[in-house]
Amino acid sequence: MPRDSVPVILHYKDSAFTVYSLEEYNALPDSLKGNEAQQYYIDSVYRSMEYVAAPAVASDDENTPDTSFFFLALFVFIVFIIWSIYRAVQQFIAEQKAHASVPSIETEESIQQEPAASYLVYKGASLRFSNEEIDKVCRKYNFYYQKLQTDQQLLFTDRVKQFIRSKDFYICAAKGYKEMPILISASAIQITFGLKDFLLPHFANIVIHPEEYFAYDPFRVLVGNVQGQSISLSWKHFLHDYQHPHDGKNVGLHEMAHALQVQYLFSKAKRSNSFKEDYAHYDRVDDVVLNAERSSSNRLFDDNALRNSNEFWATAVELFFEKPSELCAQYPDLYKSMRLVLNQDPAAM
Ligand SMILES: [Zn+2]
Incomplete structure (x- = not known):
């Protein structure tokens, strides 16, 4: 059936007759077509019918709007928005849990038995790194440690050990690495190395994100922040910055500097x-x-x-x-x- 097979009834004097296509209509004598306004109207009716009935895909006419593409794009967009919201909510829940002040004690084994958890918890007191392990990691990644004299390195590793013991580490990823608690603690020890008190006791939690993360109220994307009792960092940026030790950018030291302010200037403002x-x-x-x-x-x-x-x-x-x-x-x-x-x-x- 032709696409434009639509009956249109035409009246001429006392009689009426029907055409079924624009072709048929055009073939009529002018006297039957009606005046200009009627002709324009019938022409438009057939053309709009043609447009509605046109196949949805594979149009070569670049000026014809491709509605299927529009709906597909809309669908993809909606799925993307839902996925983004889902991901943000998941991350928010994980972060809220991580910020809870009294987390239950979990061993490495029990974490592995619960793969559904979206973050890992390591009580610092249960992380028993030897001085040799800390030395090895710091020697490899921490430019400041590399320049210390041997006796200072011994003091440094000892302080890192104490710092780790005093914190809980929340790793918002499926897998944690020993470099995470060691190197983040090392950046705290670096900034406080000249100070008598170096444990930053106001902060009970170190939260480690694999990369940039969301923060709320206002919504923003962060690579590090200090909030409540937590120091949070993006591991990707932290490591990158320690691998480029002379570009003046170091998110680890940056957040530890804020932590020092909170610890000594803001938390007990009058003391x-x-x-x-x-x-x-x-x-x-x-x-x-x-x-x-x-x-x-x-x-x-x-x-x-x-x-x-x-x-x-x-x-x-x-x-x-x-x-x-x-x-x-x-x-x-x-x-x-x-x-x-x-x-x-x-x-x-
Ligand atoms: Zn800052």
Whole structure:
């Protein structure tokens, strides 16, 4: 049956007759076709019928809208949105569980028996790494450790061990590696190596994500953050940054710098401590450098650092360890004050 086989009844004087296609209609004498408006109307009716009845696929006419493609794209889009929401919710639930303050004790064995869990829990107290294991991992990945004298390395590994014991590690992945607790703890020990107190006891949890992760309220994608009793990091970015030790970027040190602020400046705001007293020296010079950087065309600090004084501090710590000579040369007062706060001097190592 032709696509345009649609009956249209035409009236002429007292009689009426029917045509079934545009072809038939066009073949009529002009006197039967009616006036111009009627002709246009009948033409449109047949053409629209033709369009509706046209096959949905394999049209060569580029101007014909391909409705099937539109619905397919819409379907794919909806599936993608549902999948994204599902993934975000799963991650959110995992994170909420990870942030719960009193998790039950789980051994490595019991974790393996529960493959459905979306994160692994390692109580630091149950992770019994030897000094040799810690030394081996730090020697391979931690540029700061590599430069320490032997006796300092012994002190460093001992501190890493104590730090690990004092934390719970939540790994939001199917598999964990011993490098995760060792190296993340090592970055905490690196920043606190000149300090008497190095355990950051305010933080009970270290949360390790395999890569970038979501945070809520407001919704954002993060590579590291410090919230409540947890220090969270993207393992991918953490490792990458330790493999590029002189580019001034180190998310591990950045988050540990925030953790130091929370531990000594914010959590017990009214109570005095020696870190807070030393930080006052830094606090006197940071604004000058922050403003100088904001108007500089050749910046040492990135955009994030210039957002506020907390980000500025965390980035200054990254530069202090990764570009100590540049920081010291460009902003000697800032460097001096940080040397005082952290009681160490990476430029001299
Ligand atoms: Zn930050």
